[in-house]
Amino acid sequence: QKEVEQDPGPLSVPEGAIVSLNCTYSNSAFQYFMWYRQYSRKGPELLMYTYSSGNKEDGRFTAQVDKSSKYISLFIRDSQPSDSATYLCAMSSGTYKYIFGTGTRLKVLA
Amino acid sequence: NAGVTQTPKFRILKIGQSMTLQCTQDMNHNYMYWYRQDPGMGLKLIYYSVGAGITDKGEVPNGYNVSRSTTEDFPLRLELAAPSQTSVYFCASSPETGSSGYTFGSGTRLTVV
Numbered sequence: 577q578k579e580v581e582q583d584p585g586p587l588s589v590p591e592g593a594i595v596s597l598n599c600t601y602s603n604s605a606f607q608y609f610m611w612y613r614q615y616s617r618k619g620p621e622l623l624m625y626t627y628s629s630g631n632k633e634d635g636r637f638t639a640q641v642d643k644s645s646k647y648i649s650l651f652i653r654d655s656q657p658s659d660s661a662t663y664l665c666a667m668s669s670g671t672y673k674y675i676f677g678t679g680t681r682l683k684v685l686a
Numbered sequence: 687n688a689g690v691t692q693t694p695k696f697r698i699l700k701i702g703q704s705m706t707l708q709c710t711q712d713m714n715h716n717y718m719y720w721y722r723q724d725p726g727m728g729l730k731l732i733y734y735s736v737g738a739g740i741t742d743k744g745e746v747p748n749g750y751n752v753s754r755s756t757t758e759d760f761p762l763r764l765e766l767a768a769p770s771q772t773s774v775y776f777c778a779s780s781p782e783t784g785s786s787g788y789t790f791g792s793g794t795r796l797t798v799v
Contacts, residue, residue: 584726610787619690619776619790620729664729666787672717672736672780674788678728 579603582665582677591686595652599665599677602646606667606675609641611650614662614679623663624650655684688712692777692791699767699798707762707794709777717780718760719744719788720752722773729776735760767798 582599589595597611607628612620624639626632626648632639638651648667652659665677693708711718716737721729731744735754749771751763760779764771774795778788 582728612787612790617793617795619778619792620788621790622787625787672782673731673734676729678726 577602580665580667580675580677583680584678586681586683588683588685589655591655591657591684593655593684595655595659595682595684597650597652597663597665597680597682599648599667600646601648601667601675603667603669603675604643604646605669607670608668608674609639609648610666610668610674611637611639612664612666612676614664616661620664655682657684657686660684690777690779690789690791692775692794694794695792696795697797699764699796701767701769701798703767704763704765705767705796707764707775707777707796709760709762709791710758711760711777711779711789712758713779713789714757715779715781715789716757717782718754719778719780720750720760720762721776721778722746723776723793724773732762732775764796769798772796772798 611624613623614620629643636653640649662679664679666674668674690711719734720732730746733752735741777791
């Protein structure tokens, strides 16, 4: 079993839809959870960061962590064509080494 | 503020050739990393460094070498290029704690033929 699992997609949604992206993990020591956005032929950029359990909101983006289920989610409200990218989850036990998911490719159709 | 700069952006190598991928950061981060990204495989850690003069192997170090003589620079060396090393290579840096995430460079797209 991989330490971090992420559905590769692609996920296609119409503009304005609510998008839900998810990762599951097996290591209960993970405490830091992050979402990166990667546009085609670019490096990943940090989008959201959460520590331990709970929700965090930033504009149209909400990150959610459920440590009891070992499950994290990223919600995108009012999705835009500019949100079309690959979204990578990453997690760490608090050290500097992050484990990355394989990424979910999202396409928002105008 | 440039962040993490990688050069070159693209390169084609012949089997058996050598090359160095350059990476420099201007954020005074002690921690630096090299990842490779293959389609559907996510990011795999090749090598990392926790400070000048200190490096360690990641998940997929075979065929690569690194050095870290300064805080700013972390070059990745391919000694005998093989087709299996065709990939996109990303350099990243971070502060010491786990709470700040990585800053990535824009990547080097390498093809070995």
